[in-house]
Amino acid sequence: MTLSILAVDDSRTMRDMIRLALTSEGFEVFLAEDGVDGLKMLDDLTPDVIITDINMPNLDGFGFIDGVRKDLNDRTTPILVLTTESAAELKQRARNSGASGWIVKPFEQTKLVAAIRRVAA
DSSP states (O other), X not given: OOOEEEEEXXXXXXXXXXXXXXXXXXXXXXXXXXHHHHXXXXXXXOOSEEEEOSSOSSXXXXXXXXXXXXXGGGTTSOEEEEESOOOHHHHHHHHHXXXXXXXXXXXXXXXXXXXXXXXHO
């Protein structure tokens, strides 16, 4: 079974890196530019896992996670935070909002893939 992933990040370079890393592993990847774009995409998409950055314009990662968790259809979708941030209080805030895991950029492809497979199981 092919897993579908929605990756939300305002950096085009990071979106390209995520797409390349995950499509090479056989995942189906959808990309959004920020939290607003990501929530709109979820109207027509039911990904197996969501990856989101924290620091984004328009709607940051925390707001995006809150928006995802308010939707009954997406309440249980695993969400991985992929960000440059590493502060313990931000990790706790993400967990409290409903994030399933936290990965610090730059990411290693094998660790990202392993995390996706772990939360999707």
